[in-house]
Amino acid sequence: xxxxxxxxxxxxxxxxxxxxxxxxxxxxxxxxxxxxxxxxxxxxxxxxxxxxxxxxxxxxxxxxxxxxxxxxxxxxxxxxxxxxxxxxxxxxxxxxxxxxxxxxxxxxxxxx
Amino acid sequence: xxxxxxxxxxxxxxxxxxxxxxxxxxxxxxxxxxxxxxxxxxxxxxxxxxxxxxxxxxxxxxxxxxxxxxxxxxxxxxxxxxxxxxxxxxxxxxxxxxxxxxxxxxxxxxxxxxx
Numbered sequence: 001x002x003x004x005x006x007x008x009x010x011x012x013x014x015x016x017x018x019x020x021x022x023x024x025x026x027x028x029x030x031x032x033x034x035x036x037x038x039x040x041x042x043x044x045x046x047x048x049x050x051x052x053x054x055x056x057x058x059x060x061x062x063x064x065x066x067x068x069x070x071x072x073x074x075x076x077x078x079x080x081x082x083x084x085x086x087x088x089x090x091x092x093x094x095x096x097x098x099x100x101x102x103x104x105x106x107x108x109x110x111x112x
Numbered sequence: 113x114x115x116x117x118x119x120x121x122x123x124x125x126x127x128x129x130x131x132x133x134x135x136x137x138x139x140x141x142x143x144x145x146x147x148x149x150x151x152x153x154x155x156x157x158x159x160x161x162x163x164x165x166x167x168x169x170x171x172x173x174x175x176x177x178x179x180x181x182x183x184x185x186x187x188x189x190x191x192x193x194x195x196x197x198x199x200x201x202x203x204x205x206x207x208x209x210x211x212x213x214x215x216x217x218x219x220x221x222x223x224x225x226x227x
Binding site for chain 2: 040041042043044045048087098099100101102103104105107
C-alpha cells in the first residue's frame with residue numbers, strides 16, 4: 001500500500017516563509033504533486049515534481065528527493081489567503097490508471 | 113480551460129433514498145474520471161476510477177453496489193449513492209483527466225447530508 005505523512009498543522013505570520021514536509025512510502029512512484037484546498041472547496045493543483053530537485057512557481061516552490069522518499073512545499077511571502085490545507089499526492093500507477101494517493105494534509109494558519 | 117463542474121453542489125436526503133451526483137468536464141474530453149470522498153478534516157480518499165465506456169475500478173473497501181458509477185460519455189460521469197445512510201454523509205469530489213498520465217482537474221465538490 002501507499003502512505004504519505006505530513007505535519008497536521010503549521011502556523012506562521014504574514015510575510016514569513018513556511019515549509020511543509022511530506023514523506024511517502026509507495027510502489028511504482030511516478031511523481032509528487034501538491035494541492036491547496038480552502039475550507040469547503042475543491043483541491044487546486046500547485047506543483048508537480050517528477051525528478052529530484054526544486055521546482056519554482058511564483059511564491060511557491062516544491063522539492064523532491066526520490067532517494068529519501070521526501071518532498072516539501074515552500075511558501076514564501078505568506079499572505080492571509082494562503083491559509084488553507086495543503087496535500088501532497090503521489091501519482092501511483094494502479095490497475096493501469098494514473099491514480100492520485102493523497103497525504104494526510106497540513107492545515108496552514110497565517111496570522112497578521 | 114480545464115473546467116470541471118459538479119451538480120448538485122449540496123444535497124440533503126432522507127436515509128434510504130438514492131442520490132445521483134453528476135461530474136462534467138466543460139471544455140475538454142475526459143477519458144478518465146475519478147471519484148473521491150472526504151470526511152471533515154481528513155484527506156481525500158479515492159473511491160473509484162472510471163474510463164469512458166468501461167466499468168469503474170473500485171478501491172478496496174468501497175462497495176460497488178452501493179456507489180454506482182457510470183461514465184457514459186467523454187464529458188459526463190455520475191456517482192449514485194444508493195440507499196444512503198447517515199454515515200455516507202461526506203464531501204464527494206470528482207476529477208477528470210485527459211488520459212492516464214494527464215493532470216487531474218477537480219470539480220468543486222458535492223456536500224451530501226443524509227438525515
